[in-house]
Every structure is written in structure tokens, then in C-alpha cells.
Amino acid sequence: xxxWVDVYKGFGDKKVLEGFTLDVHEGExxxxxxxxxxxxxxxxxxxxxxxxxxxGTIEVDDKDVPTLPRKELYELRAHIGYVFQFxxxxxSMTIGDNVAMGLRKRPEMSESDIQQRVSEALELVDxxxxxxxxxxxxxxxMRKRVGxxxxxxxxxxYILYDEPTTGLDPVTSAVIDELMIxxxxxxxxxxxxxxxxxxSAYRVGSRIAMLYEGRVRQVGTVDEIxxxxxxxxxxxxxxxxxxxxxxxASAAAxASAAAVxxxxxxxA
Amino acid sequence: xxxxxxxxxWVRFRIEEAGRAGRFLEEAARALAAGRTWFPNATLxxxxxxVDSLPIGLLIAIFTGIVLALLASYSFTGAVPLYxxxxxxxxxxxxELAPVLxxxxxxxRVGANIAAxxxxxxxxxxxxxxxxxxxxxxxxLVVPRVIAGTIMFPLIVGLAMIVGLGAGWLxxxxxxxxxxxxxxxxxxxxxxAFDIEYGLVKSASFGLxxxxxxxxxxxxxxxxxxxxxxxxxxxxxxxxxxxxxxxAFWAMTWxxxxx
Amino acid sequence: xxxGNDFTVGLVVIGSIVAIVLFTLxxxxxxxxxxxxxxxxxxxxxxxxxxxxxxxxxxxxxxRIQSIELEPTGWVLVKMSLDPDIKxxxxxxxxxxxxxxxxxxxxxxxxxxxxxxxxxxxxxLAQSAAVGRGSAIPGARLPDIAQLxxxxxxxxxxxxxxxxxxxxxxxxxxxNELRQSIRNFADLSAELERTVRSQSASLTxxxxxxxxxxGTINATALAVQHxxxxxxxxxxxxxxxxxxxxxxxxSEDIKATSxxxxxxxxxxxxxxxxxxxxxxxxxxxxxxxxxGQGSLGMMVNDPTLYQNGDALLSQMRELVAEIRxxxxxxxxxxxx
Ligand SMILES: Nc1ncnc2c1ncn2[C@@H]1O[C@H](COP(=O)(O)OP(=O)(O)O)[C@@H](O)[C@H]1O
Ligand SMILES: [Mg+2]
Numbered sequence: 001x002x003x004w005v006d007v008y009k010g011f012g013d014k015k016v017l018e019g020f021t022l023d024v025h026e027g028e029x030x031x032x033x034x035x036x037x038x039x040x041x042x043x044x045x046x047x048x049x050x051x052x053x054x055x056g057t058i059e060v061d062d063k064d065v066p067t068l069p070r071k072e073l074y075e076l077r078a079h080i081g082y083v084f085q086f087x088x089x090x091x092s093m094t095i096g097d098n099v100a101m102g103l104r105k106r107p108e109m110s111e112s113d114i115q116q117r118v119s120e121a122l123e124l125v126d127x128x129x130x131x132x133x134x135x136x137x138x139x140x141x142m143r144k145r146v147g148x149x150x151x152x153x154x155x156x157x158y159i160l161y162d163e164p165t166t167g168l169d170p171v172t173s174a175v176i177d178e179l180m181i182x183x184x185x186x187x188x189x190x191x192x193x194x195x196x197x198x199x200s201a202y203r204v205g206s207r208i209a210m211l212y213e214g215r216v217r218q219v220g221t222v223d224e225i226x227x228x229x230x231x232x233x234x235x236x237x238x239x240x241x242x243x244x245x246x247x248x249a250s251a252a253a254x255a256s257a258a259a260v261x262x263x264x265x266x267x268a
Numbered sequence: 269x270x271x272x273x274x275x276x277x278w279v280r281f282r283i284e285e286a287g288r289a290g291r292f293l294e295e296a297a298r299a300l301a302a303g304r305t306w307f308p309n310a311t312l313x314x315x316x317x318x319v320d321s322l323p324i325g326l327l328i329a330i331f332t333g334i335v336l337a338l339l340a341s342y343s344f345t346g347a348v349p350l351y352x353x354x355x356x357x358x359x360x361x362x363x364e365l366a367p368v369l370x371x372x373x374x375x376x377r378v379g380a381n382i383a384a385x386x387x388x389x390x391x392x393x394x395x396x397x398x399x400x401x402x403x404x405x406x407x408x409l410v411v412p413r414v415i416a417g418t419i420m421f422p423l424i425v426g427l428a429m430i431v432g433l434g435a436g437w438l439x440x441x442x443x444x445x446x447x448x449x450x451x452x453x454x455x456x457x458x459x460x461a462f463d464i465e466y467g468l469v470k471s472a473s474f475g476l477x478x479x480x481x482x483x484x485x486x487x488x489x490x491x492x493x494x495x496x497x498x499x500x501x502x503x504x505x506x507x508x509x510x511x512x513x514x515x516a517f518w519a520m521t522w523x524x525x526x527x
Numbered sequence: 528x529x530x531g532n533d534f535t536v537g538l539v540v541i542g543s544i545v546a547i548v549l550f551t552l553x554x555x556x557x558x559x560x561x562x563x564x565x566x567x568x569x570x571x572x573x574x575x576x577x578x579x580x581x582x583x584x585x586x587x588x589x590x591r592i593q594s595i596e597l598e599p600t601g602w603v604l605v606k607m608s609l610d611p612d613i614k615x616x617x618x619x620x621x622x623x624x625x626x627x628x629x630x631x632x633x634x635x636x637x638x639x640x641x642x643x644x645x646x647x648x649x650x651x652l653a654q655s656a657a658v659g660r661g662s663a664i665p666g667a668r669l670p671d672i673a674q675l676x677x678x679x680x681x682x683x684x685x686x687x688x689x690x691x692x693x694x695x696x697x698x699x700x701x702x703n704e705l706r707q708s709i710r711n712f713a714d715l716s717a718e719l720e721r722t723v724r725s726q727s728a729s730l731t732x733x734x735x736x737x738x739x740x741x742g743t744i745n746a747t748a749l750a751v752q753h754x755x756x757x758x759x760x761x762x763x764x765x766x767x768x769x770x771x772x773x774x775x776x777x778s779e780d781i782k783a784t785s786x787x788x789x790x791x792x793x794x795x796x797x798x799x800x801x802x803x804x805x806x807x808x809x810x811x812x813x814x815x816x817x818x819g820q821g822s823l824g825m826m827v828n829d830p831t832l833y834q835n836g837d838a839l840l841s842q843m844r845e846l847v848a849e850i851r852x853x854x855x856x857x858x859x860x861x862x863x
Contacts, residue, residue, distance in 0.1 A: 045396070048399070048400050049399075050396050050399060050400070070404075074402045074404075075402075077399070077400055077401070077402045078402045080400065081400075082396075082397070082400040084393050084396070084397055085393075086392065086393065088392055088393035088394050088396065088397040089394070089397075090389075090394055090397070090398075091392075091394070101401050101403075102401035102402065105401065105402050105403065150397075150401075154401075311532050311533045311536045311537075312532055314536045314540070315532050315535055315536050318536070318539070319535055319536060319539045322539070358554070419540070420540075423539070423540060423543035423544070423547075424543075426543055426544075426546070426547035426550075427543050427546060427547070429547075429550070430546060430547070430550045455554060456554060456555070456556060457631075459554045459555055460555065461551050461555055464547065464550075464551045468547070
């Protein structure tokens with residue numbers, strides 16, 4: 001169980017999360033949607049303690065993440081797989097070593113066990129023959145899949161996917177969606193998926209939450225979201241430039257403008 | 269008004285920076301305990317930062333030795349017996365030039381290398397990825413580099429001392445027509461093991477400073493390629509200044525008052 | 528790949544440590560493995576000798592001074608480490624002396640009989656040997672007389688210039704130069720006196736003699752000044768004759784002295800005393816010349832006096848040349 005409780009987070013003068021509250025139950029796959037730069041990545045980074053909230057807290061399995069002692073935090077992290085938006089592979093290591101990295105922290109695993117797990121994980125993402133290659137030799141889509149394999153190889157209890165299908169071709173996207181669904185249904189993994197791809201969201205999610213202006217605008221099952229009356233939600237899921245009824249979307253336009261500011265460029 | 273606010277903000281930034289640097293040092297020291305994490309990486313860093321820096325360190329030493337010998341004979345102009353060339357080369361190489369010149373060259377090579385590499389890892393979220401895989405970046409990235417620098421700097425400088433004195437010796441034979449016996453007589457005249465010890469301890473402190481600054485700047489890099497570039501520049505500048513400050517520090521606390 | 532790294536790093540680390548240690552030992556001339564042999568010598572005073580100075584046997588470097596300690600009894604014990612296969616003389620003594628103008632000293636181990644025939648050195652050795660229980664070798668230090676030689680050299684230069692003048696012509700210009708030389712000469716003799724005085728602390732025996740000599744020098748100088756004053760005021764013939772007689776005497780003195788000096792090999796004391804007396808006489812002679820036209824005219828007109836003076840100076844020149852040519856015979860010091 002992952003719980004965000006009234007989380008506030010800002011960088012300097014810029015406020016990103018302002019009272020973000022959301023629960024993710026065991027076995028669920030919660031999809032978080034929202035404009036670029038609205039703070040989706042920031043929200044899930046709090047789950048593994050990469051960021052600390054200014055106010056509020058995050059609980060994982062009833063443990064209070066921001067106040068967790070270092071040792072327990074590392075134990076917790078061993079049960080959470082994190083798929084980074086841009087893969088974040090270690091470029092000085094082969095793909096095989098990248099995937100094995102988290103496993104090598106586990107003293108109980110022998111080198112042959114590790115090799116087995118690595119091959120398994122890479123096969124799951126449909127990349128069986130890249131173990132000896134380096135990240136720079138792979139395409140962006142392949143790297144992303146290696147990133148997923150690296151998280152899956154840990155056999156974690158939770159997996160946090162940060163835009164796992166963005167930038168992939170439709171077929172590969174479908175393969176990834178299948179993988180995420182299988183992880184949940186076969187292995188009982190609880191997942192949080194960030195995506196802009198509504199098709200993928202409807203396929204993968206058991207519930208969908210929309211992050212807007214620092215808090216959850218609406219959360220509900222796929223059906224509830226599809227039938228939402230909220231103009232902001234409707235505009236987002238239908239991918240229109242204006243709000244319903246033709247009026248100019250002042251609020252949405254502001255949010256989009258904010259999204260234009262480069263997510264990782266310059267000092268915030 | 270504006271000035272006062274600006275000053276206030278500047279002071280606040282400085283204090284925050286000092287606090288962050290202090291916390292960084294504390295974390296790095298704590299990470300020393302995690303030997304199992306950093307040890308396998310230490311030899312890799314010792315080769316990359318140390319062994320691979322040998323050619324530049326020794327090249328500098330060769331030229332320094334030659335120049336010192338010629339400089340000494342020029343300055344003495346007959347008033348002082350020529351074998352004092354050996355004395356001057358030995359003293360300046362071991363006490364000052366081998367540690368400081370090598371240190372400055374390595375500040376560029378090692379400091380920039382560390383800052384750029386860790387900076388790139390930071391902005392591409394590789395550091396975050398390490399953390400999510402339950403690795404401590406201080407133990408995995410910082411400690412091996414700092415240990416490698418602290419161990420390898422004195423060794424490179426020690427070899428530079430030998431090579432520098434050798435180059436000064438050959439230059440004395442070739443250009444000054446000094447005999448080997450005379451050069452050695454001069455070199456041994458006021459030699460003490462302290463000369464070497466002082467130079468090596470000083471170099472170890474340079475290695476510690478350069479690698480720590482490189483790691484700190486790299487891990488605090490923000491915002492893409494430009495941020496990485498700034499981190500590398502900052503690391504080199506701060507390392508060079510720190511080397512000169514440490515040089516003066518050792519001279520005042522350790523050299524001064526000895527006879 | 529990984530093993531390759533470890534190997535390279537290990538090789539470089541071990542190699543550099545070994546190289547640096549060997550380099551340090553080699554530069555400080557500590558020989559590893561072979562055991563050094565320690566020799567201890569006892570001194571009343573070690574001058575400027577320092578730890579690390581060379582130990583020399585028959586002019587060959589044989590080791591270094593290891594430590595210098597002041598004992599509660601007042602003796603200074605100098606420990607020297609020597610190469611193990613070096614044989615000491617059967618009845619060894621250690622003499623400390625300057626080995627260069629830069630204040631470096633060295634310890635020379637030599638046969639007791641070969642020690643410098645200097646009363647002071649002999650006395651130091653005898654005293655040290657008298658304490659002699661235990662294994663300490665008797666030791667002595669040579670006086671630091673670099674200053675004396677320097678003064679002697681300058682006198683030599685001045686004197687030969689004056690002498691050359693005498694031989695060429697004796698005119699007004701010569702008189703002026705002579706006056707200048709005399710002034711320098713007076714300074715020199717004063718300096719020599721000061722030097723000898725400062726030496727007298729360590730050369731107690733010699734000191735008394737020298738003091739006496741210096742007393743004479745001063746008395747003579749006073750008398751000369753007295754006479755000269757009267758010459759200036761009265762130019763009476765009788766008194767000038769008296770002065771001339773004195774000059775003659777003085778030149779006889781110098782002849783005898785320089786003969787003595789060259790004739791036999793003399794000790795340092797003798798050299799110093801004779802040098803002092805030479806200076807005294809020369810000083811008084813030239814001092815007399817310096818006063819007034821009258822006596823100068825006399826001197827120019829009187830051929831015997833001129834010849835005497837000339838001979839005096841050329842002998843002096845020979846003496847000085849002799850001292851310079853064989854300085855060790857008179858003054859036992861190496862400048863470099
Ligand atoms: N470490 C950081 N320092 C400063 N600003 C940051 C940092 N991380 C994120 N931000 C800012 O927070 C905002 C939200 O970023 P992010 O969560 O990455 O958006 P997205 O919803 O597209 O994932 C962006 O404006 C970004 O510039
Ligand atoms: Mg994001």
C-alpha cells in the first residue's frame with residue numbers, strides 16, 4: 001500500500017505539489033495522468049525517498065518514508081522497482097551488468113542465479129541478445145525496455161513506471177502494456193504508471209488519477225474517468241486544444257504553458 | 269534596499285553552500301564504512317585517475333628538472349660553487365614543484381574528469397537509479413574516487429620527484445658540464461628524508477581535496493550539458509585554488525619553524 | 528578486464544612505493560642490509576660540525592656523523608657511522624675542521640702521530656685521551672682561521688702594489704698612493720689584531736703570547752705617533768736621524784723574520800706572532816714615512832734608506848708569495 005498524504009513540494013519559488021493525496025492498494029495498477037511538468041515524476045520520486053516533501057508524508061507498507069532511517073530505507077527500496085522516464089542506464093556497464101546491478105546487492109543470490117534472472121528479465125521485454133552491448137549502442141526504445149527489465153529483475157512488490165511507452169512505436173508499446181498487465185496479474189505486483197498515452201492508460205490501469213495544479217483533480221476507475229464531467233479531465237483524455245463547449249481554456253492554457261518550460265533545463 | 273537584500277541573499281547562499289559541503293563530507297566519511305560497496309570500484313578508479321595520469325605527471329617532472337638545473341646555474345653565476353645546482357634541484361623538486369605542479373595538472377585532469385562524469389550521471393538520473401537499486405552513491409561513486417586520489421597522488425608525485433631529479437641531473441651533465449659526483453654531492457648536501465615525506469603528505473592532501481571537490485561539484489550538477497560543463501569548470505578552479513591554499517597551509521604549519 | 532585493472536594498479540602501487548623508498552635511502556646514503564660500524568669520539572668543542580657531515584680517512588669519504596651529544600660531564604660525544612670494511616688507524620684520533628668556505632665541516636680520522644703539530648690541538652687530544660676510559664676516541668677541532676688567511680691575502684696585495692711603486696719612481700703621486708696604502712695597512716693590522724683577539728678564546732695558550740705582542744704593537748704605535756708629532760712641529764735633524772735608525776732596525780727585523788719563516792716549517796703560533804711583528808714594524812716604518820714632507824724628502828735623498836726600504840718590501844712580497852704558495856705549511860685550512 002502506497003499512500004501520499006497531503007504532500008507539498010516546491011523547488012525554490014516554484015510550487016510543484018500542493019496537497020497531493022492518493023492511495024494505491026495492493027494488487028492495483030494506478031495510472032497517473034497529467035500535463036508535462038505538472039509534477040508526476042516528482043510525485044513518484046517521493047515514494048522511494050529520492051525527494052523529501054516540504055509538508056505532508058508518504059507511507060509505503062505503513063512505513064513513513066521521509067523519516068525512515070537509512071538502513072530501512074534501503075531495505076524498502078529493494079522491494080520497489082523504479083522505471084525511469086529516460087531509462088537512466090549506467091552507460092559504463094553492459095546491458096547484462098545494468099540489469100544485474102540490483103541483484104548483486106543481494107548476498108543470498110549466486111552469480112548463476114543472477115545470470116538466470118537477467119536473461120529472464122531481458123526476454124520478458126523482448127531483448128534476448130543484448131547482454132554484452134552497451135547502452136549507447138541501443139535505440140531509445142530498447143534502452144527504455146532495458147530500464148523495465150532492470151526493475152522487473154528484482155521481482156519487486158511495487159513497480160513505479162515513469163512514462164514507459166512514451167516515444168515507442170505502437171507495437172512495442174503494446175508489448176510493454178502486456179508486460180505490465182502480466183506483472184500485475186501473474187505476479188501480483190502493485191504498480192503506479194505515469195503515462196500520456198490514454199489507450200495505454202485504459203488498458204493497464206485499474207484506476208486512473210489526474211494530477212492538476214499540484215493535487216489530484218479526479219481519481220476513479222477507467223469507466224469513471226471516461227465518463228467524467230470535469231471539463232479539465234475531459235479535455236485531457238480527449239486530447240483537445242480547448243475546453244468543452246469551445247470556450248478558451250484559460251486554466252489549461254496556463255498549465256500547458258508551464259509544461260513548455262523545459263522539464264530539466266535551467267535552474268528552477 | 270536592493271543592496272541589503274542582495275547581500276543578505278548572498279550570505280544565505282554561502283552559509284547554505286557551506287552547510288551542504290559539510291553534510292557532503294560527513295556522508296562521504298560515513299560511506300567509508302561500506303567497504304563492500306566501494307572496494308571493488310577503488311582499483312578501477314586508481315587506474316583511471318592514478319595510473320593513467322602518470323604520463324602527464326612525469327612529463328611535467330622532466331621539464332621542471334631540466335629548467336631548474338639551468339635556472340640554478342644561471343642564478344649562481346660563479347659566486348656559488350656549481351654543485352649547488354644539485355642542492356637547488358633536490359630541494360625545490362621534492363618540497364614544492366613536484367607536488368604543486370603535478371597537483372595542478374591533476375586538478376585539471378582528475379578534477380574535471382570526476383566532475384564531468386558524476387555530473388552526467390546526475391543529470392541523466394543514473395545517480396537516482398543507483399539509489400533506487402539500494403546503492404549508496406557516496407559509497408559507490410565518491411569514496412572509491414577519493415581513496416584512489418589520496419593514494420595515487422603521492423605515488424605519482426613520488427615518481428615525479430625521482431624523474432625530476434634525474435632530468436635535472438642529466439641536464440647538469442649535458443648542459444652545465446657538471447660531473448655526476450658533483451651533482452650528487454650537491455643533492456645530498458642538505459637532503460633529509462623529511463623533504464620526501466613533506467612532499468608526499470602534501471600531495472595526499474591535494475589528492476583528497478581534488479577528488480572531494482570533483483565529486484561534490486559533479487553530484488550537484490543541474491540542468492543538462494551546460495550544468496555538467498559548469499560543474500567541471502568549477503571543480504578545476506576550486507581544486508587549483510585549494511591546492512595553493514593547502515600548499516601555504518602546510519608551509520605555515522609544518523615547514524615553518526623547522527630547521 | 529577487471530583482473531587486468533587490479534594487476535596494473537597493483538604493479539604501479541608496489542613499484543612506486545619501492546622506487547620512492549629506495550630513492551630516499553639512496554639520496555640519504557643509508558645503506559640497507561650491510562651493517563654500519565659506529566665509532567664514538569670525545570671533544571671539548573665541536574665547532575660547526577653537524578649531524579650528516581662527512582667522515583674522512585686519508586682524504587676518502589668513509590661515513591657520516593650520526594649524532595652529536597653534550598654529556599653531563601661537559602664533553603661532547605660525536606657518533607660516526609662508518610662503512611663496515613674500513614680499517615681504522617692503530618692509534619686513531621678524530622680532528623674536526625672546516626671543509627669549505629660555506630661552513631661545512633668534516634671529521635678526519637687519523638693516526639695520533641699525524642695530528643697537526645699545534646699546541647692547542649695537541650692539548651685537546653691529550654685532555655680527551657686522559658678521560659679516555661671506554662671506547663671513545665680522543666678528538667680535537669682546528670681553529671677557524673679562515674679570517675686570518677683572508678687578511679693575509681689582502682695585505683699581500685697591498686704590499687706588492689706599494690713595492691712596485693717604490694721600484695718605479697718615488698714622486699708625489701707615489702707618495703699619495705703610499706699614504707693611502709699605509710692607511711689601509713693600518714686598518715689591516717688593526718683587523719688582524721681583532722681577529723687574533725677573537726681567536727684567543729679558543730687558543731688560550733696562544734692568546735697570552737698574542738696579547739703581549741699586541742701590547743707591544745700598541746706601545747710602538749703610540750711611540751711612533753709621539754715621535755711623528757714632534758717631527759711635524761720641529762723637523763729637527765737629530766730626531767729624523769733617530770727615526771731613520773729605527774727604520775733601519777725594523778728592516779733588519781723583517782729580514783730576520785722572513786728568513787725564519789721560510790727556513791723551517793713553522794707552527795701556526797709562530798706564523799701568527801711573526802706576522803704580527805712584521806706588521807708592527809712595517810706599520811711603524813710606513814707611519815714615519817707618512818708624516819711630513821721633511822722625512823719623505825730625506826728618504827728620497829738617502830740612497831741607503833731607499834734601498835733598505837725597497838729590499839724590505841721585496842722580501843715581504845716574497846714572504847707573502849711564499850705563504851700564498853704553501854698556505855698549508857703556515858695556516859692549516861682549506862678554503863674550498
Ligand atoms: N530536482 C529538481 N530541481 C528543480 N526543479 C525540479 C526538479 N525536479 C523537477 N523539477 C521541476 O518540477 C516540475 C515538475 O517536474 P516533473 O515531475 O518532472 O514533471 P512531469 O509531470 O512531466 O513528470 C518541473 O517544472 C520541473 O522543472
Ligand atoms: Mg516526468
